[in-house]
Amino acid sequence: MTEIEGIDPSAPPSGPGCTDCDAVGGWWFHLRRCAQCGHVACCDSSPAQHATAHWKSTGHPLVQSFEPGEEWFWNYDTDALYEKGPALAPPAAHPTDQPTPGPSGRVPEDWQRRLHR
Template sequence: MTDIDGIDPRTAPSGTGCTECDTAGGWWFHLRRCAQCGHVGCCDSSPAQHATAHWKSSGHPLVQSFEPGEAWFWNYATDALYDAGPELAPPTSHPADQPAPGPADRVPQDWPNRLNR
């Protein structure tokens, strides 16, 4: 998966957490990074599902996991998983000391019951 339409390896991520959850004071389970514009959003298991919402509003279908140690890509438009792809601009994950779910000070005690399945 190199030289793919919809991936800009030069674009830095929008931040270290879900852009919309950070603005609203929410929390997330795992993070996904748009491979085209760098938007960081929360995964579909997260209560708000901002990564999918970003795809639907922007038309950018390719995301990469923004979790430490993970390099896979997902294509929302085709439901295809890619084990690897081009290296994106750093950082390639949220900080290793940032927990999942996170951020730690905003995660409710009953968070497992609030996940989408």
């Protein structure tokens, strides 16, 4: 396989949900996985937007969707979407029994009103 700068296919995901939201009891809409270090964080529609914060603090520009059935990558530096990329270390998504938004028990009833558009 050709090595791609900013992607480490051997880096495992940091967990099944946004590690930053989990640390403070927050919730997320969708999850993104850093393709360089495996950090799992919430998307820009989520209240805390931790995936973008991770990029800004680390300079790791590439994320992959961490949603079941999705394989796309996003490059924050170039605002480019890639439909496919190299396979990353498993698992490729959060557990299928984990709800979206999630995690179970922490999502407010008015969650749709709290999303960033």
